[in-house]
Amino acid sequence: MVAVLITAVVHGPRALGATRPRRGSLPDGGPRPRAVVSPGLQADPPADRAPAPAGPAAPTPPAALAVRAVVPERGLDVDLTVAPGEVVAVLGENGAGKSTLVQVVAGLLTHGEAPGARVAVGHDDVSRLPPRRRHLAWLSQRPLLFEHLSVEDDVAFGLRSRGVPRARAREEARDALARVGAADLARRRSTDLSGGQAQRVAIARALVTDPRVLLLDEPLASLDVGVAQHVRGVLHHAQREHPRTTLLVTHDLLDVLLLADRVVVLEGGRVVEDGPVDAVLTRPRSRFAARLAGVNLLAGSVAHVAVPEPVRTVREGATAEPAGGTAGPIGAATAVAPDAESLAREVTVAVDGAGVRAHGTADEPLAVGDGAVAVFEPRAVAVHRTTPEGSPRNAYRVVVTSVEPHGPLLRVWGRAVDDDPGDPTAGATTAVGHDAPRLAADLTPRAVAELGLVPGERVWFVVKAAEVRVHPR
Known part of the structure; x- marks a missing residue:
């Protein structure tokens, strides 16, 4: 009896003729329940099995x-x-x-x-x-x-x-x-x-x-x-x-x-x-x-707006009221609204931080006092050593600050100054502040050499009003 008890304790039920439960079953022979995995979590793979390779994940859609x-x-x-x-x-x-x-x-x-x-x-x-x-x-x-x-x-x-x-x-x-x-x-x-x-x-x-x-x-x-x-x-x-x-x-x-x-x-x-x-x-x-x-910009406020006047025409024949005009007798002058090409308004911009103005045209409605910017390309700027003739509408006295390569041309940079063009004593003594308008002109190397444009020189930048576009800001 002692020997039987020792054998049972040491070797367990197998020594007494019992069978070991099957893998995956409970001791009573029933199937082992599967593990429950919460959504969003992944159960660890069995130790004897490598995880299955994951395919490429779908890219995350962009978010605002x-x-x-x-x-x-x-x-x-x-x-x-x-x-x-x-x-x-x-x-x-x-x-x-x-x-x-x-x-x-x-x-x-x-x-x-x-x-x-x-x-x-x-x-x-x-x-x-x-x-x-x-x-x-x-x-x-x-x-x-x-x-x-x-x-x-x-x-x-x-x-x-x-x-x-x-x-x-x-x-x-x-x-x-x-x-x-x-x-x-x-x-x-x-x-x-x-x-x-x-x-x-x-x-x-x-x-x-x-x-x-x-x-x-x-x-x-x-x-x-x-x-x-x-x-x-x-x-x-x-x-x-x-x-x-x-x-x-x-x-x-x-x-x-x-x-x-x-x-x-x-x-x-x-x-x-x-x-x-x-x-x-x-x-x-x-x-x-x-x-x-790569363009020049002068920011300020609208100082003046010149609205195009109606075109005056003389009509012959029967009287009729023209579109946008007023009826009149035969042979009378009749006011006709300007066509689409002439709707651009002539606008004058008073530039912030400088006693200069920019004259150009605007396609959008602007009123006096509105914020505006005048934009023009450096290639549209002509440079003169002396006061330009003919009283051009956009003429700016500038101090040259640098000359830089710009493709086949040279870009001349300058800051506008408030010199009186009629003052013969105006020279290199007037300080140019950092906030003064900065302008650029594109010239050929030959023109730069002939004009002697080096930093510190004072010259005139001139641009036609037709080259200046004015936009609200």
């Missing part, structure tokens, strides 16, 4: 971006809405608030620094979320790659931080590198890359996580012209392949023309211009946009 950026210490106060998949180029002088706007969207400023900031991505308010949870990607001038990782692992880093298995993250990283033309760089270290190669890797790293919003803070500013052209093409192709809601901070006209759908110009932390690319570049309303577009 709404920003209320208020940073009192930096003077920024901006309301901005970006449509899903739209690329908005943010332009402005240094210190206008462009990078601060990007930092607000990315969540890089504390609530104390940006107390009134509100950021919404799609229907989600992300204002209180840390940067890593906003589902954004930020690309700046510096690639900021990890020196201790291979390029492949660097690109995969974002995926790994989200819990994607290593093998799958590396596979997606290689695909992202291939899309930006950098597949051959996968095994290299970031310290072995050129500037253009590193920026392409940074683009792949930004896009591989499929961000809902892409922030580009002058990503091409530090690259050579040829390299920047290639990287710009990479960004253009990526946007066409999968449109992403994008904020693009840049100073380069090519970035605007090739990548952007819309332009927003900041000045002193405020939006001073907002519109489609073609409208802003062909009809700029801010000095920065005008310089970017």
Whole structure:
């Protein structure tokens, strides 16, 4: 009996003729219930079975971006809405608030620094979320790659931080590198890359996580012209392949023309211009946009509007009331409304910060006191050493500030001064302020040499009123 009891304890029911329950069954022989997995979670695979390879995930649809950026210490106060998949180029002088706007969207400023900031991505308010949870990607001038990782692992880093298995993250990283033309760089270290190669890797790293919003803070500013052209093409192709809601901070006209759908110009932390690319570049309303577009712009207010008078005609024959005119007897003069080509109004603009005026034509209704800008191209400017004859309507005394190459021509820059043209003592003693209107004229090298145009010289810039277009601002 003692031996039987010891055997039963040591060897269990098997020694007494009982059978072991089947795998997957309960001790009473019933089937083992399946594990219940909550929606959105995934059960761990059995230890003896590798997880099934996941197919490529469908790209996240672009989301709208709404920003209320208020940073009192930096003077920024901006309301901005970006449509899903739209690329908005943010332009402005240094210190206008462009990078601060990007930092607000990315969540890089504390609530104390940006107390009134509100950021919404799609229907989600992300204002209180840390940067890593906003589902954004930020690309700046510096690639900021990890020196201790291979390029492949660097690109995969974002995926790994989200819990994607290593093998799958590396596979997606290689695909992202291939899309930006950098597949051959996968095994290299970031310290072995050129500037253009590193920026392409940074683009792949930004896009591989499929961000809902892409922030580009002058990503091409530090690259050579040829390299920047290639990287710009990479960004253009990526946007066409999968449109992403994008904020693009840049100073380069090519970035605007090739990548952007819309332009927003900041000045002193405020939006001073907002519109489609073609409208802003062909009809700029801010000095920065005008310089970017390569045209002269004089901003001020309307001082005078000359409405075209009706055309006087003599009608012979039966009396009848003409369209837009008044009835009269046979042979009487009749007032006829001007045709469409003569509807352009002659407008005089008093330029802000200078005692000069600009005379031009406007296609849109303007009244005295309205804000307006006068725009004309540098090629339309004639340069004179002496006071121009004939009393031209737009003649500006300027001090030459620089002469720069501009294709086959030379661009002469000058700032307008308030010299009295009849004062023989007016010379190089009058100071020219930084806020004085800045104008440009395009001349041939021969003309520049003959006129002796060097910085500090005082000359006249003359432009015909017919070359000046006036727009409301």
